[in-house]
Amino acid sequence: MMTASKPIAALDTHEVTNQPPPFEGVNLFTSDRALIDAVARAGSAKHAARLSAFGQRAGSAEVVGWGVAANTHPPTLECFDRYGHRADEVEFHPAYHELMALGLDNGVAAVAWDGTPAGHVLHAAISFILGQVDAGVTCPMTMTYAAVPTLRIEPALGEVWVPRITAGRYDGVSRPAWQKMGVTIGMAMTEKQGGSDVRANATRAEAVDERRDTFLLTGHKWFCSAPMSDAFLTLAYTERGLSCFLVPRWLSNGERNAGFRVMRLKDKLGDRSNASSEIEYHRAFAWRVGEEGRGVASIIRMVQHTRLDCVIGSASTMRAALAQALWHASHRLAFQRRLVNHPAMAAVLADLAVESEAATALGFRLAQAFDDDEPLARLLTPIAKYWVCKRAPGFVYEAMECLGGAGYVETGPMPWLFRQSPLNAIWEGSGNVIALDVLRAIDREAEALEALRTLLASAGGRHPAYDAWIDRLEFGHVDESHARNSVERLALATQAAILLAADSPLAETFCRLRLERPSFAYGASGAVLDARAIIDRAMPQVASDQPTDGKS
Numbered sequence: 001m002m003t004a005s006k007p008i009a010a011l012d013t014h015e016v017t018n019q020p021p022p023f024e025g026v027n028l029f030t031s032d033r034a035l036i037d038a039v040a041r042a043g044s045a046k047h048a049a050r051l052s053a054f055g056q057r058a059g060s061a062e063v064v065g066w067g068v069a070a071n072t073h074p075p076t077l078e079c080f081d082r083y084g085h086r087a088d089e090v091e092f093h094p095a096y097h098e099l100m101a102l103g104l105d106n107g108v109a110a111v112a113w114d115g116t117p118a119g120h121v122l123h124a125a126i127s128f129i130l131g132q133v134d135a136g137v138t139c140p141m142t143m144t145y146a147a148v149p150t151l152r153i154e155p156a157l158g159e160v161w162v163p164r165i166t167a168g169r170y171d172g173v174s175r176p177a178w179q180k181m182g183v184t185i186g187m188a189m190t191e192k193q194g195g196s197d198v199r200a201n202a203t204r205a206e207a208v209d210e211r212r213d214t215f216l217l218t219g220h221k222w223f224c225s226a227p228m229s230d231a232f233l234t235l236a237y238t239e240r241g242l243s244c245f246l247v248p249r250w251l252s253n254g255e256r257n258a259g260f261r262v263m264r265l266k267d268k269l270g271d272r273s274n275a276s277s278e279i280e281y282h283r284a285f286a287w288r289v290g291e292e293g294r295g296v297a298s299i300i301r302m303v304q305h306t307r308l309d310c311v312i313g314s315a316s317t318m319r320a321a322l323a324q325a326l327w328h329a330s331h332r333l334a335f336q337r338r339l340v341n342h343p344a345m346a347a348v349l350a351d352l353a354v355e356s357e358a359a360t361a362l363g364f365r366l367a368q369a370f371d372d373d374e375p376l377a378r379l380l381t382p383i384a385k386y387w388v389c390k391r392a393p394g395f396v397y398e399a400m401e402c403l404g405g406a407g408y409v410e411t412g413p414m415p416w417l418f419r420q421s422p423l424n425a426i427w428e429g430s431g432n433v434i435a436l437d438v439l440r441a442i443d444r445e446a447e448a449l450e451a452l453r454t455l456l457a458s459a460g461g462r463h464p465a466y467d468a469w470i471d472r473l474e475f476g477h478v479d480e481s482h483a484r485n486s487v488e489r490l491a492l493a494t495q496a497a498i499l500l501a502a503d504s505p506l507a508e509t510f511c512r513l514r515l516e517r518p519s520f521a522y523g524a525s526g527a528v529l530d531a532r533a534i535i536d537r538a539m540p541q542v543a544s545d546q547p548t549d550g551k552s
Contacts, residue, residue: 086258
């Protein structure tokens with residue numbers, strides 16, 4: 001529910017007291033020290049002013065209201081117009097379009113490819129901030145950003161479509177791409193009979209021309225995110241094998257691609273502002289992308305970049321949940337003290353703050369690798385994707401519990417954060433798939449493994465618990481049944497290494513909590529912590545907020 005203007009507190013039966021003020025009017029960049037530090041470490045301190053302006057806008061009451069409205073009024077599908085013509089149009093609440101414009105016009109899909117220094121880190125930071133307002137709209141932005149490496153495989157397509165992406169503009173009108181200020185790109189791979197096993201694909205492609213540049217596709221896709229995108233990367237079989245294609249919604253003659261049909265929208269647990277759909281191809285026109293029979297190799301370039309955004313998205317959701325928990329606890333009185341000053345609550349909040357900062361640090365170190373260390377990115381991507389995305393649901397639940405019953409009602413933000421929290425662990429490869437990807441990369445990619453070893457070595461000798469942890473790591477052959485355990489240990493080692501090497505104020509605490517005296521629940525470790533200092537570092541500050549001194 002959007003915040004009312006000057007609501008009445010003195011009611012006939014009681015006075016409304018002991019409630020936190022609305023969490024809005026916050027700069028989502030400058031109020032997040034973990035984010036500021038992570039961005040600076042990753043080489044993007046030069047973008048601080050730009051991110052501060054964006055963070056101020058994203059945290060404003062108006063934009064927070066857009067996020068609420070976009071999730072309260074989900075998209076609807078109109079397969080036919082009122083005369084019976086086929087249209088396949090998805091209609092969105094105006095707030096969705098405002099959020100799309102906010103992200104794309106600020107370069108979220110463009111800056112990694114338009115020559116901006118440290119562009120992947122800047123992209124990640126914009127996405128991290130916007131995702132705290134609404135994670136749903138970041139899905140089409142992610143796919144648009146991630147499509148560029150795959151589109152560039154085919155020069156003729158890349159020369160046309162990449163400039164439309166790097167234009168950095170949102171144009172929500174359904175019309176041919178060449179008539180638009182900017183475009184969005186979607187993805188459609190999953191089919192009913194095969195999820196992660198894309199080689200179970202049943203869609204078939206028939207060549208139209210002798211050069212085999214254009215094809216007609218026939219088949220179905222069980223998940224097609226953002227069906228109002230201007231084109232979609234997809235997989236289908238030719239007689240030469242599984243291949244990658246780009247399917248436009250509109251043809252070059254200005255007509256609709258009549259073979260692209262949206263069957264229905266998905267009724268999802270979360271991600272409600274964004275439309276996900278089931279589609280069918282009825283001899284839909286498509287361009288080939290890459291070599292026939294090498295479709296997985298072509299699409300994996302996109303997948304690698306969407307996995308980066310899965311990590312950033314989960315870290316963003318964790319930060320949003322933490323901010324809500326801290327905000328509530330710093331204003332709510334219980335037993336004559338603010339919640340934040342009760343030792344048991346402080347232990348939970350401090351533990352959550354450490355977890356959130358470690359996730360942020362790992363996400364932005366990964367984004368930096370996309371800018372300047374491709375071998376490290378190849379291995380660090382599945383490690384980070386597995387761990388950070390796995391941690392998000394339990395984290396958001398614990399943050400919700402900090403609010404008590406107030407966190408469990410739909411008029412607040414915690415339910416949509418909770419519903420959103422499992423998505424990134426499922427999207428682009430669920431847990432087992434990702435863990436096995438890590439093992440394969442360790443076995444087959446010596447350069448990537450060496451890059452990871454170098455990262456881990458950078459923190460050697462800085463903490464005895466870290467050194468002991470590293471000594472027990474296994475880099476040889478690992479049985480598949482132990483894949484999750486192996487990746488979990490690598491992820492914790494990597495988070496510790498990033499924090500230690502950067503002399504983070506939370507590095508020592510992280511090593512105690514996660515490597516030395518780990519616990520099954522947040523706030524349950526026996527490690528001695530300076531909870532007050534950790535909470536103060538993580539506490540968001542709102543311009544109108546008064547400092548909390550712990551008194552009533």
